[in-house]
Amino acid sequence: xxxxxTGHQDARELIAFRVGVLECCIDIMMVREIRGxxxxxxxxxxxxxVRGVINLRGAVLPVVDFAVRLGLPxxxxxxxxxxxxxxxxxxxxxxxxxxxxDILTMTEAEIHPTPDVSSPMLxxxxxxxxxxxxxxxxxxxxxxxLPALEPEAA
Amino acid sequence: xxxxxxxRQTFFQECEEQLAELESGLSSMDGGAADSETVNxxxxxxxSIKGSAGIFALDDLVKFAHVFETTLDAxxxxxxxxxxxxxxxxxxxxxxxxxxxxxxxxxxxxDEAKTQKVVAELTRLISPGASASEPAAAKPxxxxxxxxxxxxxxxxxxxxxxxxxxxxxNEALPLLRELGRLGRTEVVLDDxxxxxxxxxxxxxxxxxxxxxxxxxxxxxxxxDVFEFVEDDCxxxxxxxxxxxxxxxxxDLGEGFEFExxxxxxxxxEFExxxxSIDEPAVMPAxxxxxxxxxxxxxxxxxxxxxxxxxxxxxDLDRVDRLIxxxxxxxxxxxxxxxxxxEAGIARASAVVVALEELENLTREIQDSVMAIRAxxxxxxxxxxxxxxxxxxAQTGKQVRLLTEGEGTEVDKTVIERIADPLTHMIxxxxxxxxxxxxxxxxxxxxxxxxxxxxxxxxxxxxxxxVADDGGGINxxxxxxxxxxxxxxxxxxxxxxxxxxxxxFLPGFSTAATISNISGRGVGMDVVxxxxxxxGGRISITSVPGVGSTFSLSLPLxxxxxxxxxxxVGKHTLIVPLGAVIETLKPKAENVHALDAQQxxxxxRGGYIPLIDVAGALDYSDTPIDLANAVALLVEGEGxxxxxxxxxxxxxxxxxxxxxxxANYRAVPGIAAATVMGxxxxxxxxxxxNIVSVSRDGGRRTDGEAKEISFKSEMTHV
Numbered sequence: 001x002x003x004x005x006t007g008h009q010d011a012r013e014l015i016a017f018r019v020g021v022l023e024c025c026i027d028i029m030m031v032r033e034i035r036g037x038x039x040x041x042x043x044x045x046x047x048x049x050v051r052g053v054i055n056l057r058g059a060v061l062p063v064v065d066f067a068v069r070l071g072l073p074x075x076x077x078x079x080x081x082x083x084x085x086x087x088x089x090x091x092x093x094x095x096x097x098x099x100x101x102d103i104l105t106m107t108e109a110e111i112h113p114t115p116d117v118s119s120p121m122l123x124x125x126x127x128x129x130x131x132x133x134x135x136x137x138x139x140x141x142x143x144x145x146l147p148a149l150e151p152e153a154a
Numbered sequence: 155x156x157x158x159x160x161x162r163q164t165f166f167q168e169c170e171e172q173l174a175e176l177e178s179g180l181s182s183m184d185g186g187a188a189d190s191e192t193v194n195x196x197x198x199x200x201x202s203i204k205g206s207a208g209i210f211a212l213d214d215l216v217k218f219a220h221v222f223e224t225t226l227d228a229x230x231x232x233x234x235x236x237x238x239x240x241x242x243x244x245x246x247x248x249x250x251x252x253x254x255x256x257x258x259x260x261x262x263x264x265d266e267a268k269t270q271k272v273v274a275e276l277t278r279l280i281s282p283g284a285s286a287s288e289p290a291a292a293k294p295x296x297x298x299x300x301x302x303x304x305x306x307x308x309x310x311x312x313x314x315x316x317x318x319x320x321x322x323x324n325e326a327l328p329l330l331r332e333l334g335r336l337g338r339t340e341v342v343l344d345d346x347x348x349x350x351x352x353x354x355x356x357x358x359x360x361x362x363x364x365x366x367x368x369x370x371x372x373x374x375x376x377x378d379v380f381e382f383v384e385d386d387c388x389x390x391x392x393x394x395x396x397x398x399x400x401x402x403x404x405d406l407g408e409g410f411e412f413e414x415x416x417x418x419x420x421x422x423e424f425e426x427x428x429x430s431i432d433e434p435a436v437m438p439a440x441x442x443x444x445x446x447x448x449x450x451x452x453x454x455x456x457x458x459x460x461x462x463x464x465x466x467x468x469d470l471d472r473v474d475r476l477i478x479x480x481x482x483x484x485x486x487x488x489x490x491x492x493x494x495x496e497a498g499i500a501r502a503s504a505v506v507v508a509l510e511e512l513e514n515l516t517r518e519i520q521d522s523v524m525a526i527r528a529x530x531x532x533x534x535x536x537x538x539x540x541x542x543x544x545x546x547a548q549t550g551k552q553v554r555l556l557t558e559g560e561g562t563e564v565d566k567t568v569i570e571r572i573a574d575p576l577t578h579m580i581x582x583x584x585x586x587x588x589x590x591x592x593x594x595x596x597x598x599x600x601x602x603x604x605x606x607x608x609x610x611x612x613x614x615x616x617x618x619x620v621a622d623d624g625g626g627i628n629x630x631x632x633x634x635x636x637x638x639x640x641x642x643x644x645x646x647x648x649x650x651x652x653x654x655x656x657x658f659l660p661g662f663s664t665a666a667t668i669s670n671i672s673g674r675g676v677g678m679d680v681v682x683x684x685x686x687x688x689g690g691r692i693s694i695t696s697v698p699g700v701g702s703t704f705s706l707s708l709p710l711x712x713x714x715x716x717x718x719x720x721x722v723g724k725h726t727l728i729v730p731l732g733a734v735i736e737t738l739k740p741k742a743e744n745v746h747a748l749d750a751q752q753x754x755x756x757x758r759g760g761y762i763p764l765i766d767v768a769g770a771l772d773y774s775d776t777p778i779d780l781a782n783a784v785a786l787l788v789e790g791e792g793x794x795x796x797x798x799x800x801x802x803x804x805x806x807x808x809x810x811x812x813x814x815x816a817n818y819r820a821v822p823g824i825a826a827a828t829v830m831g832x833x834x835x836x837x838x839x840x841x842x843n844i845v846s847v848s849r850d851g852g853r854r855t856d857g858e859a860k861e862i863s864f865k866s867e868m869t870h871v
Contacts, residue, residue, distance in 0.1 A: 038834075039834065041835040041837065043818075046821065052835075053814070054834075058812070058829065060818070
């Protein structure tokens with residue numbers, strides 16, 4: 001059933017990455033660049049998942065520790081971590097993840113709805129689930145990643 | 155944006171430029187420079203506005219500009235002497251013209267009555283016979299026949315278009331139709347000049363029309379019809395009412411010349427650009443100047459005071475992008491140098507030498523790029539003469555405005571934000587600074603007061619001064635007022651300078667009655683606040699009986715900031731240098747605890763709150779160790795002071811300001827960010843926020859709390 005739909009006109013490319021124990025993916029069209037980990041400058045009075053800011057060719061880029069954002073333990077950064085720079089509306093955000101794992105081609109029909117049992121936290125970000133080679137990959141919606149859309153907590 | 159709107163926007167931008175040209179020309183005529191070049195420039199400005207306004211069918215604007223232009227034409231041709239009275243009317247007309255332009259842009263309606271009055275005055279100047287009882291003649295609606303005038307005249311109009319008329323997309327037929335609206339017409343076509351077909355130039359002009367018009371209108375109404383084509387045709391208008399028999403159409407044949415395309419394009423449209431074409435191209439010189447650093451380049455240009463050379467309009471975004479990229483280049487270059495040193499390459503090696511050259515080049519590029527954004531303060535100064543005239547009229551004072559250093563350049567971002575403070579300072583100088591003419595006479599001063607506006611570069615900043623030759627600050631009254639308003643305690647001992655500075659306190663206004671001019675609920679405290687928000691300072695010097703001088707000192711650009719680099723824990727922060735008054739090493743015995751959290755430092759007899767920066771930014775829960783801390787005495791909004799405690803000072807440097815909001819959001823206590831030499835981001839402290847949050851214990855409330863805290867401070871300082 002899946003194979004018959006591959007190559008369908010609304011197939012799209014997704015970029016998959018590992019965050020702690022999870023594997024997630026986002027639409028490749030949202031990705032501006034992928035860069036190695038560089039130390040961030042901590043921002044005062046910011047939510048715990050905002051790791052800080054880095055310099056992206058002269059612009060100040062906030063970096064979100066995606067593991068913390070998904071409710072997982074904080075990422076222990078090494079030189080092998082990567083920052084995926086994504087475009088979200090008019091803003092650019094860096095997502096700190098463990099590694100990029102795959103590039104997938106999928107169609108809408110292959111996306112399973114998120115089961116109702118998942119936590120509200122996951123529901124905020126996970127648009128659906130994909131199964132690839134017996135792996136389960138969560139399709140992430142980036143709308144709620146930055147704190148600007150939440151009432152100020154600090 | 156649709157193309158028409160874009161063109162419209164350009165038109166209004168050009169209007170602004172023409173209005174500035176007009177204002178400056180009239181001002182120099184007012185100063186006695188009535189040479190033909192100045193008069194021509196003034197005429198050209200109005201003419202260009204009229205020409206372009208016609209394209210957009212802005213009828214009110216065209217009508218007013220036309221009346222204005224007619225009077226200016228009389229001055230230009232020497233029929234009307236440029237006496238001071240005439241120039242006064244012309245200045246009024248220039249103010250009105252800018253109102254009408256604004257109305258045409260859709261920013262509020264123009265004052266119709268005022269416009270009519272100015273129109274009447276302008277008309278009276280060129281036809282002194284027309285008394286005030288005949289305002290009808292002055293109405294811009296003169297294109298319509300005057301029913302009040304009974305005598306119908308017979309006009310004979312010979313109209314011979316040149317090829318340029320057709321080339322400029324005009325046509326004879328609409329013009330003839332327009333004539334028909336003025337009255338009964340008889341039109342005769344003279345096609346005798348039409349050559350045979352093989353000699354005919356398809357784009358040439360061969361026809362002449364002779365129109366006999368029976369109408370009560372005057373000659374000007376007829377000329378109005380041909381307004382936009384008069385340079386592109388041979389037009390003869392004669393009044394044949396008295397003796398029609400003498401009219402011989404053959405006479406009109408004289409002066410027939412075939413002209414195919416006027417060289418250089420005499421069309422109305424071209425004249426808009428004429429002033430800039432006239433200027434010599436000075437780009438190489440400008441680049442050379444820019445290379446010597448933004449400050450020097452700005453200063454050098456300021457001194458020369460030369461008219462601006464050939465210019466191009468560039469989208470500000472593009473310049474900003476360039477500035478960002480060059481900033482990044484500087485950082486990359488610094489990182490590369492660092493790596494080369496780390497690699498152990500000898501200092502004398504070719505690599506290091508080449509790298510040094512690269513460094514110099516990079517700095518030069520950075521300075522030149524910053525200089526692109528620099529603009530002379532002229533655009534702001536230009537608005538002031540009008541303000542002075544209006545305020546002078548409202549207060550009944552005679553005021554002369556002198557300006558100096560209009561060519562002084564500052565960054566565009568600064569230019570945009572100095573207009574309001576300057577406006578307020580000038581209003582203040584006229585309303586409060588200058589005495590009434592009677593008082594001036596009694597004091598033996600000239601009746602006309604002087605307000606002098608100056609701009610100079612001084613040690614990497616721009617200093618703007620507004621000086622009046624009025625009575626100076628009435629110190630006893632200021633002090634009395636401050637006591638009445640409960641701003642200082644009655645027994646406070648203040649120096650003269652401290653008293654002068656009281657006028658910057660929130661809620662202070664010396665005017666006994668709320669006047670229309672200064673009493674708008676905004677006092678000098680607002681000026682001071684907006685100046686400080688720009689990283690500037692305002693000060694005042696005053697000599698009783700001689701006058702007061704307000705000085706504004708501002709950074710040349712808002713894109714870079716002089717900062718003090720400090721360390722707080724493992725974080726590097728930038729404190730804007732403008733806010734730092736002094737650095738000190740606090741002694742434990744001078745620090746007193748107010749409560750569990752708030753501590754104060756006793757300094758020269760006063761108590762100033764201590765702020766642990768690490769705590770204020772939630773970087774750390776443990777209070778800073780006083781023995782190893784460094785203290786910065788800073789002044790925030792409204793002159794409120796605090797002492798910031800940090801771990802160490804790492805020096806001073808100029809930093810490029812980067813927005814946090816662009817990709818994130820505003821962070822309390824942080825004004826912006828910057829990129830340091832190692833490529834990392836450092837945060838710039840928002841002193842106002844940190845000081846006020848600590849002052850009000852986190853609940854920033856109304857102005858009352860501010861005033862009280864200020865009061866206690868003033869008595870100690």
